[in-house]
Amino acid sequence: MTMTAASPVTAPTAIALRGLCLHYTLGTSRIEVLRQVDLDIAAGQRVAVAGPSGSGKSSLLLLLAGLERPAAGSVMLDGLDLATLDRDALADLRRDRIGIVFQSFHLLPSLSALDNVALPLQMAGKRQAVAQARELLQKVGLGERLHHHPSQLSGGEQQRVAIARALVHRPRVLLADEPTGNLDDHTGALIRELLFDLQRDSGATLVLVTHDLDFAARCDRVLQLHDGQLHGKSPAAGTVGPHTAATTTHALPA
Numbered sequence: 001m002t003m004t005a006a007s008p009v010t011a012p013t014a015i016a017l018r019g020l021c022l023h024y025t026l027g028t029s030r031i032e033v034l035r036q037v038d039l040d041i042a043a044g045q046r047v048a049v050a051g052p053s054g055s056g057k058s059s060l061l062l063l064l065a066g067l068e069r070p071a072a073g074s075v076m077l078d079g080l081d082l083a084t085l086d087r088d089a090l091a092d093l094r095r096d097r098i099g100i101v102f103q104s105f106h107l108l109p110s111l112s113a114l115d116n117v118a119l120p121l122q123m124a125g126k127r128q129a130v131a132q133a134r135e136l137l138q139k140v141g142l143g144e145r146l147h148h149h150p151s152q153l154s155g156g157e158q159q160r161v162a163i164a165r166a167l168v169h170r171p172r173v174l175l176a177d178e179p180t181g182n183l184d185d186h187t188g189a190l191i192r193e194l195l196f197d198l199q200r201d202s203g204a205t206l207v208l209v210t211h212d213l214d215f216a217a218r219c220d221r222v223l224q225l226h227d228g229q230l231h232g233k234s235p236a237a238g239t240v241g242p243h244t245a246a247t248t249t250h251a252l253p254a
């Protein structure tokens with residue numbers, strides 16, 4: 001088939017959810033979080049997930065990262081069914097392919113910013129881990145804060161360290177949980193640009209949980225999670241939108 005300028009670029013599916021169900025049980029009470037969720041996300045797409053507090057957005061990211069197991073249904077990442085992987089294999093998958101920006105950062109308090117960012121590379125046995133971490137921290141404007149521990153950094157600075165840590169190993173999938181939550185407008189805007197710049201450079205698939213409608217609107221798709229269901233799934237999976245690069249430039253430190 002001949003591609004024309006108007007033809008959508010068909011990308012492989014990075015994430016596929018089928019009949020995904022999740023509930024939590026506490027004592028005798030059962031909280032239904034996800035009910036039969038189906039979703040396809042094409043490689044390189046930016047997908048925003050919004051929804052009320054408690055609707056299950058963070059839980060959905062935990063399922064995508066293999067940090068939570070579904071009650072039913074499947075999570076496929078790059079064609080790999082997470083249910084077939086044991087704990088070690090899931091840890092390897094996260095180390096190699098997934099970057100996560102947690103809602104509450106989860107930086108290691110005893111490590112400097114530099115060591116927090118270098119850690120994923122060191123775990124993967126990369127010899128240039130510290131040099132690469134330093135380069136990325138400089139890129140996010142923290143070249144003067146390399147040796148600060150998390151408690152010696154502002155909230156926005158910790159957020160930038162968390163983003164650098166999530167991206168330093170060039171994951172194919174980036175999961176970001178409210179990365180601009182609790183930040184002032186100016187810092188939030190800086191973080192937004194930074195996240196999109198780094199995502200564009202790496203060509204990663206982005207699943208972004210956010211309450212910030214402007215942030216969400218810059219994604220290829222905006223999904224709403226409520227009553228355990230995702231709504232607003234268009235455009236069709238497999239179509240790379242205008243924000244995403246069909247080719248990757250890999251401007252992150254090699």
Ligand SMILES: Nc1ncnc2c1ncn2[C@@H]1O[C@H](COP(=O)(O)OP(=O)(O)OP(=O)(O)O)[C@@H](O)[C@H]1O
Binds near residue numbers: 056
């Ligand atoms: N480990 C757990 N055990 C029991 N219930 C849980 C657990 N984790 C989350 N929940 C409950 O599951 C529901 C979904 O939680 P989740 O953190 O995914 O919501 P959220 O959409 O991310 O909310 P927010 O916007 O406030 O971050 C909530 O009602 C929460 O209380």
Ligand SMILES: [Mg+2]
Binds near residue numbers: 103
């Ligand atoms: Mg949450």
